[in-house]
Amino acid sequence: MAVGACERTLTEMLGVLGSRSRDDLAGSVHALAEQALTDQSETGGPRVNFACAVWHDKMRPLKPDYNDAAVKSYKAWTGAVDFHEKPEEAAEQINALVVMLTNDLIPSVIDPGELSRLTDLVVANAIYFKGKWGKPFNKRLTKEEKFHCLDGSTMDVPFMQDGNRQLIACHHGFKVLQLYYQRGRLFPTQPRARYSMCVFLPNAYDGLWRLVNKIARNPDFLDEHLPTSTVLVGDFHVPKFKLKFSTKLSSDLQELGLKDAFDPGKADLSDMAEGPGRPLSLQDVLHKAVIEVNEEGTEAADVTYGKGMVGCAQGYRRPPRVDFVADHPFVFFVREEVSGAILFAGHVLDPSME
Template sequence: MKVFVFWFLSQALFCNLVFGRHLNGEHHDDEHDDDHRKIMPYLQIAPSNEKFSYKLYSQLAAEHPDDNIFLSPVSISAALSMLSLGAKSQTNTQILEGLGFNTSVIPDEDIHKGFKQLLKIHNRHNKDQQLSTVNALFVDKEIPLFEKFSEDIKKSFQFEAISTDFQNSEEAKNQINSYVEKKTKGLIKDLLDSLDQQTKLVLLNTIYFSGTWENAFNKNFTREEDFHVDENTIVKVPMMTREGEYRVAFVPESGCVVVDVPYKGNTSAIFILPDAGKLHDVENALQNVSLQTWTKLMKPMRIILSIPKISVSTTRDLKKDLCQMGIKDVFSDRADLSGITGASLRVSKAVHKAVLNMGEKGREAPGATRTGTVATNPPPTAVFNRPFLFIMVDKNSSCLVFIAKIMNPEK
């Protein structure tokens, strides 16, 4: 119990410090109290969000030790929280406990308030970041939905409930794919390959991100270089290289180097390079110690950084993964979605697609980028030319927007 309390308070303090920079120091005490109350819903759900992120990643990593893994935990959590608005009894309990919440400690209402606040934070767009999300429920046209539920998910979660003719599976597939392509302005196409006529409800969540680095990589220094997938496999990848100051942590007890590569705005990509042969040890350490433990060790340091220029994309039906995490009833005939409709209904598919483009684009700082020169005392290097992890963090909320393992950048 003491460990849980310490964890919760440390997360709350971290988030409070992040949000605190947005508060005006000249506000009166009652105004500070108002601001504090406004952010409390997010502070309550922050530890559970991180717990869910690591648990889901760990489960996928154990099942796919040699494959790339890429997902957006906060997007999945928000989608499931939305679904729980219409879930009742054991179905609702399984969803919220599967997301890491102790439902005897935090009320459903506070959980939903927290996600509503979180979505507002993440939907703050700017010219330096292209963030496109699509959240929708596609429901069989023969199943009438409660008007209140449809209004609630649209208002609080930016979700749409869309009537679909699943008896015509080809038409339903095309409807869903066209909807996503239109909503993402062509960034995500052909999401689904097929649907069967037994489908009644599809929970859909997609997220696309392309950002501008705080400091650009010079395209002239991008070279095709070796990436060591394993002892016997080498592939050629375009490697971006830049010399500059980054926050860096060397963690010998966990066998890794951690580098914070910031985007313009409120997002950072935390790159984690395990020592050779230590990837799975680092994965285990990450779940046990959490990312904050390593970021606290970071110090500004001038290094030569090399990372692959990659586009990462994955599409998963999360049904099996979520069932293994205890979220079972919602996918079975035991589902109680009586807050959505008076008819019998269960989730047929829970589709999650995440896409990330990582290139050289960034703020140009004359004289800040310097490679290819011979220095008397060259700075240390961090070359991500073997399997590595990266975690994209929203600094406004400290949420894990993306978490990934890159085993082979070519796949």
């Protein structure tokens, strides 16, 4: 959207996205696409799909400069549909692309009833990730244990276990576990992307929201608290889980400062589409995500779219073993380590529910 925004609408978008200019934003996205979102499946590493798409009504063609920037800088697919007269067909085309990009994890992102004669544009992006652990968990060791929810109830859920050394950092009030994914074979022309899942586990059963607030207040919190070495583990239990999430982001974006884009009287998206007609503005921004974690690895996908108008320690002193028992709510991140880009983030409240 920022590529087609002007004046104060552009300023607000850049502020929310943390970029200085359109060129700065385009460069950042292009760099991420070349590094953090590079598919390694053909060489044994994670499978990664990333794509942007812009669908416009056939009566409102995209401006050439916007189309070129979307395709070249954002690796976007663009196409015309008939939102006004054939909303069912338009929704079918949008959902078909989402299904393909997310390997069927997200079967649909938009309902025909959400489209109308007021819909001129739909902008969407999708990320799909499937990676195997560098050291998979032994399924025979998985067993059911109690998971303690925030309301005091408990659920029996399957926990993965491992007695090997792990990357764990112990901090005041919480611990951090980092699990690396299997890396693809490297070639001279291939970016050296490396992916991991980071689990932030509060010590207290009810400590999730305090930990989330700490993370949210400091943009560098994740990097500052990651493990730097492996440790001997004592009790080590991490639950299997599969989460599905869907929400509207419009109010959140407005609270962050993106206000004019949602106001038909103030929005300036004049660099997006050609032709006469009502000025474009944002109607909704919606987000859907799915992530599954098991003994073999992680499979995850999300879609966001907007409608517009080592061995034992040496010596005789054996280091203490560290327990990591994620039997209560925790925060997780899936990220690419070289760039620091976060692909997925969330919290697990109850692993027994999707």
